[in-house]
Amino acid sequence: MLSYNYYGHACCQIDDGKDKILIDPYFTGNPAASVKESEVDATYVLVTHAHGDHIGDVVSVVVRTDATAITIPEILDLAGDGAKTIGMNLGGTVKTSFGFVRMVPALHSSGVPGGVACGYVINVGGKNIYFAGDTALFGDMKLIGERDKIDYAILPIGGHYTMDPVDAAKAVEFLGAENVIPIHYNTWDIIKQDPEEFAKLVKNAKVHIVKPGESIELI
Numbered sequence: 141m142l143s144y145n146y147y148g149h150a151c152c153q154i155d156d157g158k159d160k161i162l163i164d165p166y167f168t169g170n171p172a173a174s175v176k177e178s179e180v181d182a183t184y185v186l187v188t189h190a191h192g193d194h195i196g197d198v199v200s201v202v203v204r205t206d207a208t209a210i211t212i213p214e215i216l217d218l219a220g221d222g223a224k225t226i227g228m229n230l231g232g233t234v235k236t237s238f239g240f241v242r243m244v245p246a247l248h249s250s251g252v253p254g255g256v257a258c259g260y261v262i263n264v265g266g267k268n269i270y271f272a273g274d275t276a277l278f279g280d281m282k283l284i285g286e287r288d289k290i291d292y293a294i295l296p297i298g299g300h301y302t303m304d305p306v307d308a309a310k311a312v313e314f315l316g317a318e319n320v321i322p323i324h325y326n327t328w329d330i331i332k333q334d335p336e337e338f339a340k341l342v343k344n345a346k347v348h349i350v351k352p353g354e355s356i357e358l359i
């Protein structure tokens with residue numbers, strides 16, 4: 141069993157039945173949030189960058205659940221003492237109890253001095269899941285797909301701050317992803333998009349439109 145639980149905006153959890161990998165834990169103040177911070181469990185928390193709609197509730201989640209936080213060192217410095225943390229950087233791979241986490245580039249600002257924005261390739265349950273984070277389209281997404289066969293790509297489509305549906309459809313092609321899940325849209329009017337229109341633009345991959353509060357099995 142490998143499930144994708146979507147909590148709204150860019151916040152999701154991947155659960156292999158043992159580990160719960162929470163990504164970009166933004167609940168408080170998230171207009172799209174389907175749950176409260178206090179209702180979510182995690183064994184790992186991954187953060188892509190330090191903008192408020194991604195770093196969100198990371199400190200309270202990590203303290204409450206005793207999860208291990210994984211992100212760049214500049215963000216871990218904000219997390220405070222006592223938290224279980226793994227600092228890593230672009231190009232690095234960390235073995236975990238569920239598989240591995242590889243930190244990959246994202247083309248976006250970091251929200252913290254000296255930091256970089258990142259994405260992740262998460263190997264869990266025998267699948268490779270690419271969580272792009274906030275990013276523009278970039279050609280080296282091809283290299284991400286060459287290194288790891290991408291079973292699921294979780295991509296922003298909202299535009300304005302990130303890729304829009306046209307560029308995200310191109311990203312799917314660069315990655316060679318088999319499945320794609322759009323995120324980071326319709327939280328606010330400024331990133332309003334029609335995911336069905338995105339689905340029409342995607343060639344050679346299955347698009348899974350998941351609403352906040354919904355879950356799907358990753359197969």
Ligand code: NI
Pocket residue numbers: 189191194248274301
């Ligand atoms: Ni951002």
Ligand code: MN
Pocket residue numbers: 150191193194274301324
């Ligand atoms: Mn964002």
